[in-house]
Amino acid sequence: MLPSHLNGHSALGRGRPRLSAAAASGDFAAAGIGAAAPLEEHDRIYFQSYSHLGIHEAMIKDRVRTDAYHTAIMRHQKFVEGKVVLDVGCGTGILSVFCARAGAKRVYAIEASEIAVQAREIVKANNLTDQVVVIHGRVEDVDLEEKVDVIISEWMGYMLLYESMLPSVLFARDKWLKPGGLILPSHATLFMAPITNPERYESSVDFWRDVYGINMSALVPLAKKFTSEEPSIETIGGENVISWPAVFKHIDCYNFTAEEFKSITTKYKVSSMMLAPIHGFGFWFEVEFNGPAESSHNFPSNLDPLEIIQKKRRRSSEDAVLSTAPEDEPTHWQQTILYFPDPIEVKQDQIIEGSVTVSQSEENPRFLNIHLECTTGGQTLVKDCAMR
Ligand code: SAH
Numbered sequence: 001m002l003p004s005h006l007n008g009h010s011a012l013g014r015g016r017p018r019l020s021a022a023a024a025s026g027d028f029a030a031a032g033i034g035a036a037a038p039l040e041e042h043d044r045i046y047f048q049s050y051s052h053l054g055i056h057e058a059m060i061k062d063r064v065r066t067d068a069y070h071t072a073i074m075r076h077q078k079f080v081e082g083k084v085v086l087d088v089g090c091g092t093g094i095l096s097v098f099c100a101r102a103g104a105k106r107v108y109a110i111e112a113s114e115i116a117v118q119a120r121e122i123v124k125a126n127n128l129t130d131q132v133v134v135i136h137g138r139v140e141d142v143d144l145e146e147k148v149d150v151i152i153s154e155w156m157g158y159m160l161l162y163e164s165m166l167p168s169v170l171f172a173r174d175k176w177l178k179p180g181g182l183i184l185p186s187h188a189t190l191f192m193a194p195i196t197n198p199e200r201y202e203s204s205v206d207f208w209r210d211v212y213g214i215n216m217s218a219l220v221p222l223a224k225k226f227t228s229e230e231p232s233i234e235t236i237g238g239e240n241v242i243s244w245p246a247v248f249k250h251i252d253c254y255n256f257t258a259e260e261f262k263s264i265t266t267k268y269k270v271s272s273m274m275l276a277p278i279h280g281f282g283f284w285f286e287v288e289f290n291g292p293a294e295s296s297h298n299f300p301s302n303l304d305p306l307e308i309i310q311k312k313r314r315r316s317s318e319d320a321v322l323s324t325a326p327e328d329e330p331t332h333w334q335q336t337i338l339y340f341p342d343p344i345e346v347k348q349d350q351i352i353e354g355s356v357t358v359s360q361s362e363e364n365p366r367f368l369n370i371h372l373e374c375t376t377g378g379q380t381l382v383k384d385c386a387m388r
Contacts, residue, residue: 088155156188187251261360278344280337370383
C-alpha cells in the first residue's frame with residue numbers, strides 16, 4: 001500500500017513498485033535456470049513486488065505507455081521481422097507477443113518474477129510457442145543459444161531511475177546484442193524544473209493552522225518535514241511548471257554504462273517565467289525509440305539541452321516517443337516532486353540555479369539518494385532526500 005502522499009493525485013490508481021512498501025514475504029525463487037546465483041535480499045523484494053498482478057495491470061492499462069511500445073515495434077518492423085529479440089523483464093509477456101506478431105523469428109522473454117509462469121501460459125494460449133521462449137530467471141543469469149538483433153525492455157521507474165533496472169538492460173546489451181543491433185527504447189531524457197503548487201502546499205501544510213476551528217499549528221513543522229522528506233509521486237499540470245525545463249540527464253542506451261548510472265550530477269540554471277512561490281522541483285522523463293544509425297546522427301554526446309527541447313517542439317506524430325511530461329497525457333509514472341519545507345518567492349525572469357546529484361543508495365542499489373542545491377535571489381537551499 002502506498003503512503004497516501006505518494007499517490008495523492010494519481011490518475012491511474014496503482015503504479016510501479018515502491019520497494020520500501022513491498023511485501024517482503026513469499027517464496028520467491030529465481031527458478032527455471034540451472035546455476036543462478038542466490039538473490040540478494042533487495043532483489044528478492046524487488047522481484048516479489050512484480051509477482052503481483054496489480055502492477056502489471058497498471059502498466060498495461062497505461063495506454064500511453066503500452067501504445068508507445070506497440071507503435072515503436074511497428075515502426076521498426078523491418079528490424080524485427082525474421083529477427084531474434086530479447087525482451088528484458090517480459091512481465092506478462094505483452095511486448096514479446098507484440099514482437100512475435102510483428103514477425104520476429106524468435107523472442108527470448110526473460111522474467112525473474114513469478115509472473116513468468118503466467119507469461120508462459122499466455123504465449124501458449126496465443127499459439128506463439130514456436131516463436132516465444134519464456135525463461136524464468138534474471139537476465140544476468142540466463143544462457144541463450146544465440147546473440148540477438150533487438151533488445152526491448154520497459155525498465156523505467158519513477159523519476160526514470162528508481163528501481164535501477166537499466167543496468168540489467170545494459171548488461172544484456174553487452175552480453176547478447178549483435179553489433180549494430182537495435183535497442184528499444186534507445187534514448188531516455190530526465191527533465192527537471194521548479195514548480196509552484198499552492199493548493200498542494202496548503203492542503204498538506206497550511207491545513208494544520210486551522211482544523212475545525214482548532215489551532216493545530218504545532219503540527220506545521222512536522223507537516224513540512226513529512227511533505228519534503230521523500231519525493232512525492234503525483235500528477236501536476238503544465239501550469240505548475242514555472243520555467244523551461246532543464247535536462248538532468250540524457251541517456252543513450254547504445255553507449256551508457258552501469259558505472260555512469262551509479263551517480264549522476266548535473267548543474268542547472270533556469271529563469272522563472274512568472275512571479276510565484278516555488279514549492280519544489282518536478283522531475284519527468286521521456287524515452288525515444290530510434291535505431292543505432294539514427295542515434296549517432298541525431299544525438300551527439302554534447303547535445304545542448306535547448307536543442308532537445310526544440311527537438312520536442314519539432315516532433316511529428318510519426319515519432320515514437322513516450323513522454324511523462326506534465327503538459328502531456330498522464331501516465332502511471334505521473335511526475336516526481338521534491339517539495340521544499342518552505343516555499344521560495346521568485347519574480348519573473350529571476351534566475352534559479354544549482355545542482356542535483358542522483359545516486360544509487362549503498363544500502364540498497366534499487367533506492368536513490370537525491371541531493372539538490374538551489375540558489376535564487378540570494379537564498380540557498382540544500383536538500384537531501386532518499387527515494388526508498
Ligand atoms: N515488459 C513488461 C513488464 C515491464 S516491468 C511490460 O511491458 O508490461 C519490468 C519487469 O522486468 C518486471 O516484471 C521485473 O520483474 C522484470 N525484471 C527487472 N529486472 C530484471 C532482470 N534483471 N531479469 C529479469 N527480469 C527483470
